Amino acid sequence: AVVAAITNLIELIDYNGLVHLYEDDVREAIKENESSFACIIPNLSSITNRHKEITSLRPLSSMAFRQFISTFRALFSALCRREYPVVLFLDDLQWMDDATFELLEALVAPQDPSSATRHLLVVGAIRSDDPWTPIVLNRLNEGLRRKSSDDQSIESINYVDVDNVDESTVAEMVAARLGMPKANCSSLSKIVQEKTMGCPF
Template sequence: LFGKFDFSRREEPYSGFDAVCRELCGEILMLRNDTSTEAKYQEIRDEIMSELGDEISLLTNIFPVLDEILDVDYASAPAVDSSDDGYAKEGINYAFRKFLRVVSTHFKPLVIVLDDLQWGDAASFELLETLITDRENPQIMVIGCYRSNEVDDAHFLSKIMRDLHEKKENDGFRITDIYVGNLDVPSVNQIIIELLSVDSDDSSLDLAEICHKRTLGNVFHLMAFLSMLEEEGMLGFNLGLFQWIWKIGRIEEETAVAPNVVDLMKDKMNKQTGEVFNLLQLASCLGSSFD
């Protein structure tokens, strides 16, 4: 399950978890829409209803999408102030934890990926801590990603991480910190070898070196740069040789004017028609994805 916090929604409680709920509901609804798994859907729904009872309204007020699988009239339930009412937040955290306990017995292991935690809100961090420290749900794994340069010691995420590290031994859960930096040339070369099915490390080293020079080893920039090379005809699959080939001299010459891939991407965007460019501008206001 994947959730992403957005800079434009950073004051909105639980925005990242809303995406998680939508994806999870989609998986459960697939069971309902298939006659061979409809009974499984009913089983999951009944277990959720039994486990949560009246607490269901706490969740459906915050995550209305859950009503699609629970058939609860959340509009008639009392409003819940998730941002100011500490008691309500405790109830929401407890209810969501019980909800995931039920779901994780049917979808296990349950892996939740939360991206851009640096833009998360306090309520989401408290819910995150509640899920991670839940001794009764060993089937769940949470992967959190954030930009370390935007999270200082005073950031709420830093506080939560300190608390989790202090609790992990007594509460029986594990935390692994993985610091991801830019890739070196050998690592870039290894990615190219895997992507292009290159037989020898040496045969792709020249391409790896120019890719590293242009992208500084940033993974996102590297993938965008390789995609651009293919689109521009500097990297392509030769059907006669049945292998990928590239023109290193042309790559050196035609990408030398751009110090990094950001400028290349800007240039690509500027080549679009006015209609497409306007659409991109509007789409950017909607966040990282839109329907």
């Protein structure tokens, strides 16, 4: 999911003709793992203007993995700018693996105030009824608490409970999305309500 988000962001940067704002910072960020990142995020070359040979990834030692996570964090710092802040949305966090957790922990870790990663908002969705949810939430809280012990600028996680919405609200959302009067999309709204049971996501 994180790789897909970066891939989509790079496409937006390229589409909007903003590559020149990012290329130097991105090259510097990934210089230690450029070949590996060319493998997992092929369209990075549209920013770096370097076409690395794509090779298969090998299992990483613990030290190499930490360096890999550090490079990911540096890449986010290069891509998240004050004038173009980034919102990273991750769904189904109850299934988050160890690598994703370590990356999230690195992204919210204390850092130099000038770091562009401060222009990143991470939003995660998690199912309240999943048995893994309490474990994941406890781990996230513990990770943030540990990282923030020496830095009061790191805030705790903010939780927002999102309940299913009623048919009328679904109709309003569908109408707004289609740019049509609510009365003109009642049939579609009813289908959406039946298929999603009012889940706003």
